[in-house]
Amino acid sequence: xxxxxxxxxxxxxxxxxxxxxxxRESYGLFINGEFxxxxxxxxSTISPATEKKIAEIAHADAADVDRAVAAARKAxxxxxxxxxxxxRGKYLFRIARLVQERARELAVAESLDNGKxxxxxxxxxxxxxxxxxxxxxxxxxxxxxxGVGPNxxxxxxxxxxxxxxxxxxxxxxxxAPALAAGNTVVIKPAETTSLSALIFAxxxxxxxxxxxxxxIITGAGDTGATLVNHPDxxxxxxxGSTSVGRMIAKSTAxxxxxxxxELGGKAANIVFDDAPLDQAIEGIVNGIFxxxxxxxxxxxxxxxxxNIETEVVERLKDRLRTLRLGDPLDKNTDIGAVNSREQLDRxxxxxxxxxxxxxxxxxxxxxIPAKGFWFAPTIFTGVETSHRIARxxxxxxxxxVMTFRTPAEAISKANNTPYGLSAGIWTDKGSxxxxxxxxxxxxxxxxxxxxxFDPASxxxxxxxxxxxREGGRHGLAAYLTSGxxxxxxxxxxx
Amino acid sequence: xxxxxxxxxxxxxIGGAFPRSESGRVYEVTTAKGAFVANAAxxxxxxxxxxxxxxxxxxxxWAGTTAYNRGQVLYRIAELLEGRSAxxxxxxxxxxxxxxxxxxxxxxxxxxxxxxxxxxxxxxxxxAGNGNAVSGPYFNLxxxxxxxxxxxxxxESQGLMGLVxxxxxxxxxxxxxxVVASEKSPLSAITLSEVLATSDVPGGVVNILTGSAAEIAxxxxxxxxxxxxxxxxxxxxxxxxxxxxxxxxxxxxLPPEPGLPSPTVSRITFFxxxxxxxxxxxxx
Numbered sequence: 194x195x196x197x198x199x200x201x202x203x204x205x206x207x208x209x210x211x212x213x214x215x216x217r218e219s220y221g222l223f224i225n226g227e228f229x230x231x232x233x234x235x236x237s238t239i240s241p242a243t244e245k246k247i248a249e250i251a252h253a254d255a256a257d258v259d260r261a262v263a264a265a266r267k268a269x270x271x272x273x274x275x276x277x278x279x280x281r282g283k284y285l286f287r288i289a290r291l292v293q294e295r296a297r298e299l300a301v302a303e304s305l306d307n308g309k310x311x312x313x314x315x316x317x318x319x320x321x322x323x324x325x326x327x328x329x330x331x332x333x334x335x336x337x338x339x340g341v342g343p344n345x346x347x348x349x350x351x352x353x354x355x356x357x358x359x360x361x362x363x364x365x366x367x368x369a370p371a372l373a374a375g376n377t378v379v380i381k382p383a384e385t386t387s388l389s390a391l392i393f394a395x396x397x398x399x400x401x402x403x404x405x406x407x408x409i410i411t412g413a414g415d416t417g418a419t420l421v422n423h424p425d426x427x428x429x430x431x432x433g434s435t436s437v438g439r440m441i442a443k444s445t446a447x448x449x450x451x452x453x454x455e456l457g458g459k460a461a462n463i464v465f466d467d468a469p470l471d472q473a474i475e476g477i478v479n480g481i482f483x484x485x486x487x488x489x490x491x492x493x494x495x496x497x498x499x500n501i502e503t504e505v506v507e508r509l510k511d512r513l514r515t516l517r518l519g520d521p522l523d524k525n526t527d528i529g530a531v532n533s534r535e536q537l538d539r540x541x542x543x544x545x546x547x548x549x550x551x552x553x554x555x556x557x558x559x560x561i562p563a564k565g566f567w568f569a570p571t572i573f574t575g576v577e578t579s580h581r582i583a584r585x586x587x588x589x590x591x592x593x594v595m596t597f598r599t600p601a602e603a604i605s606k607a608n609n610t611p612y613g614l615s616a617g618i619w620t621d622k623g624s625x626x627x628x629x630x631x632x633x634x635x636x637x638x639x640x641x642x643x644x645x646f647d648p649a650s651x652x653x654x655x656x657x658x659x660x661x662r663e664g665g666r667h668g669l670a671a672y673l674t675s676g677x678x679x680x681x682x683x684x685x686x687x
Numbered sequence: 688x689x690x691x692x693x694x695x696x697x698x699x700x701i702g703g704a705f706p707r708s709e710s711g712r713v714y715e716v717t718t719a720k721g722a723f724v725a726n727a728a729x730x731x732x733x734x735x736x737x738x739x740x741x742x743x744x745x746x747x748x749w750a751g752t753t754a755y756n757r758g759q760v761l762y763r764i765a766e767l768l769e770g771r772s773a774x775x776x777x778x779x780x781x782x783x784x785x786x787x788x789x790x791x792x793x794x795x796x797x798x799x800x801x802x803x804x805x806x807x808x809x810x811x812x813x814x815a816g817n818g819n820a821v822s823g824p825y826f827n828l829x830x831x832x833x834x835x836x837x838x839x840x841x842x843e844s845q846g847l848m849g850l851v852x853x854x855x856x857x858x859x860x861x862x863x864x865x866v867v868a869s870e871k872s873p874l875s876a877i878t879l880s881e882v883l884a885t886s887d888v889p890g891g892v893v894n895i896l897t898g899s900a901a902e903i904a905x906x907x908x909x910x911x912x913x914x915x916x917x918x919x920x921x922x923x924x925x926x927x928x929x930x931x932x933x934x935x936x937x938x939x940x941l942p943p944e945p946g947l948p949s950p951t952v953s954r955i956t957f958f959x960x961x962x963x964x965x966x967x968x969x970x971x
Contacts, residue, residue: 324822340815341953439935442934442937446931446940447926611936636960636961637963639965640965640966640967641966642965642966642967645823645825647821647827649819649821650827651963655834657936659937662961667829
């Protein structure tokens with residue numbers, strides 16, 4: 194009998210009001226400080242929970258990209274690079290405060306457009322956005338301490354392309370360090386999640402940020418490709434899939450552009466038999482079911498020590514039965530909507546393959562709403578390292594469980610992936626944590642916790658999870674150069 | 688009675704051994720004036736792949752040495768270079784056609800650069816890493832680690848100095864290397880491999896291939912078990928194609944530089960990865 198039928202879990206609906214939103218019917222592109230119409234064919238952004246249209250979004254074509262880059266170049270040469278670090282910092286502080294002031298509005302817009310639970314957008318995404326701007330604001334007049342060498346200076350115009358899983362948070366990860374370092378920006382949000390970026394454009398107007406310092410252009414993959422390949426761009430920062438990351442690495446080769454890539458992951462969450470199990474269960478759930486599993490650093494491979502596998506899996510199932518799936522704007526919702534039909538299809542396809550390849554599927558019993566895109570929390574046991582669900586990024590609420598006997602086997606299985614973004618370690622033995630952490634080939638290691646993010650903490654991957662770091666001093670350095678030294682980029686002459 | 692010289696057979700350096708090219712191929716190495724010196728091994732794709740296998744196998748051991756130990760092992764190479772300095776200088780005069788004084792000066796500078804880099808082994812982590820003040824009850828530390836196997840296209844000239852400029856910074860953090868020596872002047876690279884073989888650097892940490900960089904480098908650029916590519920000496924090759932090939936496995940790529948790379952900490956840190964470890968703190 195599934196626990197979901199028990200009465201103590203029946204909560205009255207508690208939807209966050211949408212009255213706080215003041216949305217326009219259609220949005221243009223934000224270029225040179227104002228909204229202008231796009232030249233491409235506009236498209237609708239919908240709520241993935243209801244499939245209802247929210248607003249019409251402009252599509253930037255090549256001419257629009259040109260205009261945006263030209264505005265950013267003009268702002269770089271004419272205004273932003275001439276401003277003192279102190280003043281650049283003060284603009285960023287203003288933005289941080291405005292984000293805090295409009296936090297609830299941004300959270301509601303984010304949950305509406307992305308499908309993530311309001312408790313996550315309200316308590317994680319938006320507070321981190323404000324924190325990111327606040328952190329980097331203070332760096333703007335301290336660049337000589339960034340560790341890039343003498344006379345640090347901005348690179349120029351930064352082209353930034355961000356994904357749909359944390360729309361506003363990824364925007365802050367990109368814009369805050371870029372502006373603090375003195376660059377100007379053209380940023381493209383993901384096609385399905387432009388809304389919060391466009392509200393953010395209004396915040397930039399309220400902050401009176403000089404025109405052209407940040408330009409926000411909406412559109413699909415073609416807009417992003419045109420942007421990163423634009424000849425007048427000095428820096429490319431991309432967060433998204435490894436396949437698009439490869440394309441960008443190829444198309445920017447020999448261009449002299451500085452490139453940072455935050456790509457996919459297939460993180461191992463390693464649970465030893467001496468782990469604090471109550472916390473570990475919560476950490477595993479948070480690791481893969483946070484944000485519907487749409488997290489590049491999600492702990493999608495659970496490596497559990499063989500002797501506690503049965504107990505861990507049973508406790509996980511018990512915990513998952515209590516998760517509430519449904520209206521993202523409901524304050525009690527744990528699992529929101531999958532962001533798009535395309536992504537839902539991908540999750541379904543890989544899950545079906547998991548079953549076909551011989552793994553055992555368990556799905557949390559929960560009611561799926563009639564409209565919208567939903568996928569119930571799912572666990573696969575009996576997964577082998579050769580299975581596609583153990584190798585490919587599913588980017589959904591699907592956990593693949595594997596076992597190990599010795600720390601060496603855990604390390605070897607954890608590293609058996611072309612990715613290397615993150616990993617988790619659960620044990621109460623400190624020396625084991627440090628020894629295992631040393632051997633894991635991943636950029637972020639969470640010990641007895643998972644999915645923690647902070648503007649002071651560098652984030653980014655090894656191997657095919659990309660290169661460069663975001664967050665902290667390292668994230669600032671990614672937007673600076675110290676002039677002719679090692680790493681001086683040479684442009685191809687052909 | 689005059690002594691009839693015993694010429695040396697010029698071979699590759701892979702996994703601590705000196706094999707000939709599996710292809711059986713050689714090419715003529717000449718002096719700056721065009722006189723015949725030797726038939727050097729002309730490495731093939733298979734040799735390059737063998738070198739990557741050796742470099743990968745050596746990685747965890749070399750990266751796992753303590754920083755103090757690695758610093759001493761690297762410093763000992765400088766000691767051995769000093770003992771061979773006359774040979775390096777003589778070969779430089781032969782291959783680059785420079786004066787004896789200039790050759791000695793260059794070898795001395797190369798040895799000093801090696802010493803400079805060796806001293807970084809137990810220090811670069813402190814300069815490139817940091818503790819992070821995160822907002823919550825967590826210990827949070829970022830430290831750099833070696834990126835893995837680095838393929839290097841060595842500078843085409845300046846013999847020992849060119850090699851030191853690219854090999855030393857890669858080894859400091861614990862990476863292993865596959866080096867494509869200068870095709871035209873491989874003498875310094877071959878002698879360096881003899882120095883390395885008699886040093887305390889484990890076999891496979893540095894592998895040196897002689898032959899055509901244009902032929903070998905593409906195999907290394909596209910090899911899935913190579914983590915990074917230093918194109919320092921690839922300026923006259925189709926290096927953009929190498930960078931494009933490297934993109935398939937998202938290798939870290941350092942583009943060619945005009946002239947010789949100057950010794951910098953950023954050359955060390957370019958071939959490292961920043962690892963950030965979070966740990967919960969108890970609420971007491």
